[in-house]
Amino acid sequence: MELLKDLEWRGIIYQQTDEEGLKELLEKESISVYCGVDPTADSMHIGHLLPFLTLRRFQMHGHRPIVLVGGATGLIGDPSGKKEERQLQTVETVQHNVSCIKKQLETIFNFEGENGAIMVNNYDWTSKIDIVTFLRDYGKHIGINYMLAKDTIASRLETGISFTEFTYTILQAMDFNYLYEHHNCKLQIGGSDQWGNITTGLELIRKMQPEGAKAYGLTIPLVTKADGTKFGKTESGAVWLDPEKTSPYEFYQFWINTADADVVKYLKFFTFLSKEEIEALEQSVETEPHLRKAQKALAEEMTRLIHGEEALQQAIKISAALFSGDVKNLTASEIMQGFKDVPSYEQKDENVSLVDLLVNAKISPSKRQAREDITNGAISINGEKVTDVGYVLSDADKIEGKFTLIRRGKKKYTLIKY
Incomplete structure (x- = not known):
């Protein structure tokens, strides 16, 4: 299926700056397309995925993806969707986050072949620009009234916005302009909250590149759940x-x-x-x-x-x-994954009676109840029922010598750690 038709069928397209122009461009040639993420943490979450998976769809249709990790913009903070200023992070923290996020993005894209993905960090070019160059060569092209009309900025005027975050949209526009100039990048895609930043980039390209330069923007809808709760x-x-x-x-x-x-x-x-x-x-x-x-x-x-x-x-x-309920064949690492959030108890003695363990780990409220639970077949050790009230745990009950999994009833698990 044609790329844009496939994106429309999937419900992925939210806004486009020039639908007909982009359609003609994609039919005519293979282009470079970029999507970015700011390294505000040392991992992405699934809320970041959709724009990058959409970028991957462009690659599968013969276009070159440019994956941008914002080592510079991450130092500033995007005001999009925020009611107050972000806490600034150190250069060292941001660069650590950049390296972590790059590894995650490498699993999504193919970096080989004619349209192999390119990964870039906007710190590499932004950090070389001094303040006078920023103001003269870039700030001069973006009017204050134009910026004030952006939803991300207008929504912050009552509560306040620093000059630092006010200029964020220009920094992201500089990225689009740089990638257009150095990588022939003609399309930026992003979440619906990035519309203002994308269109600022198009404005900067229009004013800084030769007459007739043409680039495009496409945004993706916010992912929602049918019950109204937040996705992810x-x-x-x-x-x-x-x-x-x-x-x-x-x-x-x-x-x-x-x-x-x-x-x-x-x-x-x-x-x-x-x-x-x-x-x-x-x-x-x-x-x-x-x-x-x-x-x-x-x-x-x-x-x-x-x-x-x-x-x-x-x-x-x-x-x-x-x-x-058959957990005896799980490894220790699999036990840790599957029972990460269940109650746990650290057992220090080498051998302990099952009755004492049930009481000490607060699995059963008393020894009398513990004996009843065992006799009634309500207690399982590593998935196997134990009905002997005199049972004493041994090394055979320890998974890789690290854990024993006790279940009372059908669903109440407790992880015993050694």
């Missing part, structure tokens, strides 16, 4: 791409728990499955929702893309073990 958030916080912050199992679980009302939209937004494949999954949602085929496809595609095949298979293994 769980009870424990944001869903990060860094496996140390959000484990591959937790990442997989986020996607597989997608509501029926959202899953087809997310398949269109986030996966590279074809129209035919997605329509077949949509049919499954309507006729056999209990099978959750669409959710499984979404979770598998996303986990494979961000964390790789091995991590995906591990997430599937953990999920199956938790569903069945």
Whole structure:
């Protein structure tokens, strides 16, 4: 399917600066397209994904993606969507964040071949510009009235905005102008909140490049959930791409728990499955929702893309073990992923009776109740029921010598650490 038609079918296009002009350009030639992210943290979260996955779609249709990590703009802070000033970060912190985010972006793009992706850091050119050059060569082209009309700035006038954040839109415009000049970049894509920054870039290109220079902007809609809650958030916080912050199992679980009302939209937004494949999954949602085929496809595609095949298979293994209750074949690292948020207790004695452990770890409220729980078959050790009230835990009950998993009833787990 033609690229723009595919993006429209997926619901990915929110605004365009010149729809017909961009369509003609893409039909005529392969172009360079850029999307950027500011390194405000040492990891991206899934709220950052859609613009970059859209950039990847351009690459799959023969265009060259330019992936920009804002080492300079990250030092300033985008006022978009903010009610107050950002806390400024040190150069060292931002550059550390840049290196972490670059590694995550490398999993999404192909850097080989004729249209291999280019990764750039705007600190490399912005840091070389002195204040007088900034004011004369760039600031002179962007009027105050023009900037005040931008939603991101106008929304901050009552609460206050520093000159630093006021100039952010010019800094991002400089990026577009630089990439146009040095990489023949003719299109910037971004989230819907980036419309003002993108159009400022087009204004700067119009004034600084030779007459007839033409560039384009395209924005992507905000991702929403059907129930009105914020996309990308769980009870424990944001869903990060860094496996140390959000484990591959937790990442997989986020996607597989997608509501029926959202899953087809997310398949269109986030996966590279074809129209035919997605329509077949949509049919499954309507006729056999209990099978959750669409959710499984979404979770598998996303986990494979961000964390790789091995991590995906591990997430599937953990999920199956938790569903069945048979956890004895899980490794220690898989136990840590799957039971990261369950209550835990540190056991220091080498051998302890099961009754004492249940009371000490507050799994059962008393020894009498602990004995009843064991006798009634309510207690499992590493997925296997234990009905012997005289049972004493041994090394055989320790997974890799590190953990024992106690379950009381069907769902109440406690992780015993050694």
